[in-house]
Amino acid sequence: MAIEFTENEIRAAAAEVGNAFAAYDAAPSPAHVFSQNHESAMRVFFGTAEKVQRTRRRRRVLRDLAACLAGFVIALASATVFIPGVNAAVRRLVPELGRPGSIYEGIEIAEQLQFGSLQEAVDKYVAYLENQYLRDLAVSGNYCYCRIPGRGTSLAWYKAILDRPSDEEFFLERESERRKSELHSAIAKHQAEFVASLFGDDAWNNVTYYVEKSEQDVPVGTYIEVSTGERLTKEQYIEMLDRFWTRVAKKEGISTDELYKDGQYTAAARKHLGELPARMDWLPGTQSYTVHLLFNGSGYARDNGELIGDVRFIVSGVQDVWEISQGVTWDAPGYSWD
């Protein structure tokens, strides 16, 4: 016999299911701390691995392994990058301002670019802020993250950015990725425009800067081939570990997903930890510098009668390896993290 339902019967059944959904509590992983700081730190230090993880499932394990190996360094780095103490030296320079708080208008570059010198890092980052090669960075997946506390961005503008039609030059692997990269590069653009609003339309045409040694150095990571001691690029490192863990999985007769579960190596993986062909290391002697930008010779401007400025970012590195370890930041009056 054929069964028929009325629309009301389905509606009533849907309400029952909906109510069950409303009562349902999905339990997150107990090990997971939903922390943007942590996430940002991960992006700063493992940006490339994260990108690979998004596109190639079997490589997901690599980031976790790297994170495990360098967990304690991340904690150190997080403290260095995100705790306002890093800017104590800057505040000492301008104690008379008496600002209640320092905001981190931080662009944290996800896929960490490395530069050959401090000068190159500074010049390219300033050029990035000037939008000179913004699009190239966005296309390469170099996402930037920032917060805009106390300086709300126009939602209309934000929507306009997200609703932009597809553009071949912005083609990325997935639509959502394209939208994110557009958003993040647009944030940098917004920041550049914000600076222009404070210091004048020609602000970016008249940029000078001075560099100050930071009190705390942000470690810069590198990758070493164990057998030769030679430095590897991030891509070489990932490829090497990818091949290694694939081989281990094959040898153990399991999938690579079964090598690392719930934040820990499985017994099958632990047996092979001593055979890792490459390791992550931190460059000895890394130094960090705060780069203070001056626009038309001035570091501060008045915004609604209050001083705002000291636009700056931090570059870290040693010899021929330099990174932007903290993106552009500035002080705004009246902001408190609480």
Add this chain to the structure above:
Amino acid sequence: MFPLFICTIEDPVKRSDCELLYMEYRQHMFGVARSILKDDALSEDVVQDVFIKLIEKDKLPSLDDPRTKAYLTVAAEHRALDILRGRKNISEDGLSEEAAGICVPMEASELAMAVNGLPAAYREVILLHYYMGYSPKELAKYLGIEHKSVLKRLERARGMLKEIMQGE
């Protein structure tokens, strides 16, 4: 501390509402996504993506509305399945059989149990249409598919319900 996409909301009332929703439901949505994706980073992305979509709407769901949690659960499940589909390279048509979605325990009428037992893509349209009151046109926009595909999916869902009930 709230993520960027919330800080960008200009209307202070809307921003405050969004912050409350975020604080209240982010862990739950994360849990929903993680039960599907088994991946913390991607699950956080799911929460972010759902909220970004949410703030594009003229009106946010109310914190007091009992349907809000169900809606956000469905939204997180939908986005997580979307990501899963991308990772597994499954076509839209293959989604229904492949992705079961989350498993919500419940005691209810036979028909409700049948709705709950539908593949996620079909359960979703039933819930959004009959429970949340989305019109097929609104559903098409929400799901990013054509209007006729929504009607087809609703029709197929009803057909599946009949099959399940006849089998019992």
